[in-house]
Amino acid sequence: xxxxxxxxxxxxxxxxxxxxxxxxxxxxxxxxxxxxxxxxxxxxxxxxxxxxxxxxxxxxxxxxxxxxxxxxxxxxxxxxxxxxxxxxxxxxxxxxxxxxxxxxxxxxxxxxxxxxxxxxxxxxxxxxxxxxxxxxxxxxxxxxxxxxxxxxxxxxxxxxxxxxxxxxxxxxxxxxxxxxxxxxxxxxxxxxxxxxxxxxxxxxxxxxxxxxxxxxxxxxxxxxxxxxxxxxxxxxxxxxxxxxxxxxxxxxxxxxxxxxxxxxxxxxxxxxxxxxxxxxxxxxxxxxxxxxxxxxxxxxxxxxxxxxxxxxxxxxxxxxxxxxxxxxxxxxxxxxxxxxxxxxxxxxxxxxxxxxxxxxxxxxxxxxxxxxxxxxxxxxxxxxxxxxxxxxxxxxxxxxxxxxxxxxxxxxxxxxxxxxxxxxxxxxxxxxxxxxxxxxxxxxxxxxxxxxxxxxxxxxxxxxxxxxxxxxxxxxxxxxxxxxxxxxxxxxxxxxxxxxx
Numbered sequence: 176x177x178x179x180x181x182x183x184x185x186x187x188x189x190x191x192x193x194x195x196x197x198x199x200x201x202x203x204x205x206x207x208x209x210x211x212x213x214x215x216x217x218x219x220x221x222x223x224x225x226x227x228x229x230x231x232x233x234x235x236x237x238x239x240x241x242x243x244x245x246x247x248x249x250x251x252x253x254x255x256x257x258x259x260x261x262x263x264x265x266x267x268x269x270x271x272x273x274x275x276x277x278x279x280x281x282x283x284x285x286x287x288x289x290x291x292x293x294x295x296x297x298x299x300x301x302x303x304x305x306x307x308x309x310x311x312x313x314x315x316x317x318x319x320x321x322x323x324x325x326x327x328x329x330x331x332x333x334x335x336x337x338x339x340x341x342x343x344x345x346x347x348x349x350x351x352x353x354x355x356x357x358x359x360x361x362x363x364x365x366x367x368x369x370x371x372x373x374x375x376x377x378x379x380x381x382x383x384x385x386x387x388x389x390x391x392x393x394x395x396x397x398x399x400x401x402x403x404x405x406x407x408x409x410x411x412x413x414x415x416x417x418x419x420x421x422x423x424x425x426x427x428x429x430x431x432x433x434x435x436x437x438x439x440x441x442x443x444x445x446x447x448x449x450x451x452x453x454x455x456x457x458x459x460x461x462x463x464x465x466x467x468x469x470x471x472x473x474x475x476x477x478x479x480x481x482x483x484x485x486x487x488x489x490x491x492x493x494x495x496x497x498x499x500x501x502x503x504x505x506x507x508x509x510x511x512x513x514x515x516x517x518x519x520x521x522x523x524x525x526x527x528x529x530x531x532x533x534x535x536x537x538x539x540x541x542x543x544x545x546x547x548x549x550x551x552x553x554x555x556x557x558x559x560x561x562x563x564x565x566x567x568x569x570x571x572x573x574x575x576x577x578x579x580x581x582x583x584x585x586x587x588x589x590x591x592x593x594x595x596x597x598x599x600x601x602x603x604x605x606x607x608x609x610x611x612x613x614x615x616x617x618x619x620x621x622x623x624x625x626x627x628x629x630x631x632x633x634x635x636x637x638x639x640x641x642x643x644x645x646x647x648x649x650x651x652x653x654x655x656x657x658x659x660x661x662x663x664x665x666x667x668x669x670x671x672x673x674x675x676x
Contacts, residue, residue, distance in 0.1 A: 211356075227523070253433045255307040255434050260439065287635045395491060427454060428480050458473060500545075518612070
């Protein structure tokens with residue numbers, strides 16, 4: 176058996192996907208396997224800023240990375256959730272928080288008491304009961320406590336950071352642990368005649384690199400998984416029609432908010448990601464309904480600061496590979512598929528792919544059952560994430576432009592249709608296997624997009640609980656706690672301020 180172990184791994188492509196994979200593999204296999212990463216300096220990165228979701232903390236912790244050092248090195252900031260502006264209709268906004276709503280005071284979930292209070296005329300929005308939002312709207316941040324008796328335990332956080340600096344940070348980490356980087360471009364992929372596995376890759380300087388396992392982190396093109404192995408692509412643009420983006424950096428805004436902002440526009444949406452020294456911005460859109468020049472003009476007219484870079488154009492097709500693992504090749508990152516960055520899932524899909532790779536790590540026999548299981552789990556994860564993104568578009572009342580009229584009328588996957596029916600009927604949140612987004616996230620978007628249940632849970636009227644009094648108490652406690660919190664800027668200045676550029 177020891178002779179069957181993987182001895183050589185080749186990672187094609189750098190960036191976040193390549194270096195996250197290299198770092199995790201180096202940390203896991205130690206010196207028992209050679210790891211080589213091939214990337215080209217000639218292939219640039221956008222680097223306007225990356226927004227993440229809370230599980231990224233677990234990835235960094237698994238590598239033994241110190242949080243303050245990481246935030247400092249990547250010009251990072253903290254993220255308590257995402258504010259959605261003008262999505263359900265113009266003039267309306269809501270917050271998708273990281274964490275729970277309030278603190279349950281009964282066996283009936285808190286939001287059912289909120290629904291009951293709403294029918295009785297209570298004016299408070301659901302956001303009012305999110306500790307993450309109360310802190311975020313006041314520009315405050317502190318790490319949550321682990322003491323479940325305190326309201327400070329009910330929220331979570333993630334990061335904003337410069338993705339190119341994160342890749343650089345992980346490159347240093349990986350190279351210290353034996354990963355070899357080769358500068359160059361892949362010009363040819365050679366397959367074994369007997370079974371179609373990848374034999375080696377040929378570089379533009381005529382170098383040939385052999386490996387047992389190949390990781391494709393080459394981006395949208397999929398040099399290995401698609402160009403060489405032709406696994407096919409499942410197109411989801413009929414559900415998620417945006418196919419382009421324009422991105423630009425701007426000066427740091429005085430409103431140093433600890434959250435991402437997503438503002439719906441005529442033909443898509445605009446992101447705002449605050450870093451320590453600048454802000455990342457972009458407009459994701461459908462080219463069928465607006466010109467590139469119009470998008471650029473709109474984006475530049477709606478920056479919080481002055482543009483510091485030239486706008487960069489990105490092209491993509493939302494969907495996934497039909498196979499993520501095929502033969503001796505595994506696609507990770509954009510080579511595996513693309514989900515528009517509406518809910519900041521890009522790096523998480525990389526992270527979860529790496530986790531599955533390590534859990535199902537092959538030997539040189541490449542058990543086809545491991546490949547089948549990897550693909551099964553990954554397909555489910557992509558489809559559940561897809562449904563969550565579609566919900567933002569489908570549940571809109573906007574009729575002011577072709578994109579929003581189409582989105583409101585389009586057919587949707589049955590899995591999502593069932594979830595909407597259950598929630599609209601009686602506030603039931605039904606979960607599928609391998610859900611990335613948990614009940615509070617679905618609740619935030621259901622209510623935020625103004626899908627209001629016809630009734631609340633019947634047991635709410637049978638418990639003898641004074642829900643209105645309990646809700647008022649929660650509001651007072653949260654406001655008191657937030658008042659005592661440091662500002663986002665104060666927290667960063669004290670613990671993890673980056674060096675001046």
